[in-house]
Amino acid sequence: MRVRRLVGLIVANLATQRLRAALTILGIVVGTALLVFFIGLGQGLRERVLNRIFPVNQLELEPRAVQVFGIEQIASDVPLDDARIAQVARLPGVVRAFGKQKSGFPARLWGGKELIGYNLFTEAFFDGMPAVVLRSELDTIEDVAAKRREAAARTAARCDVDLDCLAGQGCRDGTCELVVWASRFRDDLAIVLPCAASADCAQGVGCHGGRCGSGHSALPAEAAARCLLPESAGNGRGLEFDREVGVLARPCDAQGDFCPIAGSACPAGTYCAGDDPDTVLGWCEPPLPAVLNPLLIEVFNSDMARSLGAAPLASLHALYGIRFHVAFGDSYFAKDAARDRQQVKQAVVVGFSRKAPELGVALPLSLVRALNARFRSQAAAQVYDAVLIETLSNERVPEVVAGAEKLGFQLSRKSRAARTVGTVVFVTALALILLAFVVLLVAAAQIAQTFALLVHERRREIAVLRALGATRGAVAFLVLGEAAVLGVSGGTLGVALARAAAAGVDLAARAALAGVPLLPDGFFAFPVWAAPLGVAVGIVFCVAGALGPARRAAQMDPAEVLAQG
């Protein structure tokens, strides 16, 4: 009861000096706001920006390299094969590990006419990656969950062709169905590759009837069924039935995607892929699922669009489903493969990932392996260039890195950059938080000064309170209580100011950076403890500032003060 009455006295004291109280807590408001703002910014950059680009618990390792006359060379002769990947996967703290294989063959690509009016031509580089590594990011960027929710809420429309359906949908079996591009990036895809012997195909895949049989169809079952040839139809070049690839392919006319045997066009979602650039007849197959790095679009928008006379791309979503051509075995710079070994395929953009090469294309690992086997060797197709690992938690990363180093690995350039950026973000956020603490210290000094003045001004009042029975503790409580109330107010206002400033910055960023692909919803992430921390810091610094004056007030000699009249 006594404490409640003292609190009432504190509130009455503050209520009569609102302006002074407001001025007193100004520094605390600013300091707390800076603290919470920078905590939110640091956390936001890590969670919403950095973790999306370089998930902290996902690392890329590559065999340790040494510099020889300024040239980086892999230090070990031991190939990075499945056995070594398994070795990495057994490291403590590692959840799973996958191999990544780069293309080691010449290739070039062209496309873009649908977007900018003419085709762009470039040398092509590929990273083969397991679908599971990209799945989450592909789904997030494409917002597959939202698409599915939207599709569930609608009644499927009847259709004859894709054009009858809404954007993002395709016509399948007379009904419009949702097109989820990300799901087309699968590990079990196969492409039709001509071969003379099994050595031309990937390991474990045989050469049947002049083509590598390497898996199952990516086509919907019904489309594949339409495409199936009768076994009896196999009687010559390009018309042989192959159990391995037959479900996927059927012979067709590369000039018109026409299937001369079935007497119809290639099924929806497929095209006629020729055996080589000069072959008229080929096989209906789906385009290669290509994943691009969003950075590519940023580079296009910022550096290329103007000089090419093209409009910048407003959104990554405009690129989904865009097809382009790839000529495998053909190069602008390197020696071409023999003409009859070259192949021209179509690829389709099915998603975006920061893990994809910045100036290249990510393809399913199985395809890159098959192509490496064809253009390089069976052995080359068994060797990976890097290991992608996922750790149990962020805290286990240093332990995993140390373990991997013992196995002869080092962090890839990308992961090193991620850790460097992460460290820079951490250190910068820390420095800014320290700056906030400096502001708070200055505010505390100002509060000390204000309270010293306050105590001096109220010395007679304090003496009277002592005469009425206030103990030294009660007097100190009154002074510190005022400071604490100011701290609560200052801290709360500071937190509110920080949140408002963050919202403002996000709003301004959205306006200023409109059109930048993959812009996060916001740059701030406020942990649940940020607001209580802000208020607590406000209280601590206010009370700390008032400690000295409170002590002086408590030690004041009431007799001496009252004697002064």
Added chain:
Amino acid sequence: MTPLPALPAAVERPGPATRVVAALSARGLKRRYQIDGRPVDALAGVDIEVQPGESVAIVGKSGAGKSTLLNLIGALDRGYEGELRVFGRELRTLSDAELARFRNQQIGFVFQAFHLLPQLSVGRNVMLPAAFGGGLTDGEVETRARALLAELGLSDRFDQNPAQMSGGERQRVAIARALLLEPPLLVCDEPTGSLDAETGRQILAVLADVRARRGTTLLLVTHDPAVARSADRTITLAGGRSAAGEAA
């Protein structure tokens, strides 16, 4: 007059004793200060005895030691030599917290400058001592405060700001505040010093009435002969020593 709610038993009161305990007893009371490094005796041997319910005026010229004596009796200062007992308690032996509690429950202060807190209403000023002790509930405190204000002719001023009141009214508020916890000793430092003669007389009448109704011991420090005359007797301080008492 509305009877005031009884104080809880926990509040110390000079209980019935087999022998009468003096309200105030000082023997050879000395108080020495260091001023510019030199010892100065503000009180150089004061002997006083005041009985419960008595009204005593302490008079003397400026520098005679009146305020020093008041601070010692009011338990605001315990740096004395000699003996000083208030209701039988040797003040020097009390701890700081005990002194605060003693002031809260045994002594009521009335100052020349009233010393009301401007940020509090009249009622909350009167209720202030209850913030530091007394053991009364909120309801009891408010009832007592309202009854005291009514007794002192300020029944409709409970929520008013003291700044809007006259000097005499403010001093009555200060008296109400001093009486909230029914202290047996009222220490008044120049209670009419800031008031005109007529208002001063009214305040003295109020104090006399309070003493008559409650049996409160009154100690009036003054240099005003009129105030001194209102007391039962006068103790004159001169050069830090007490002269013989003189009946009014």
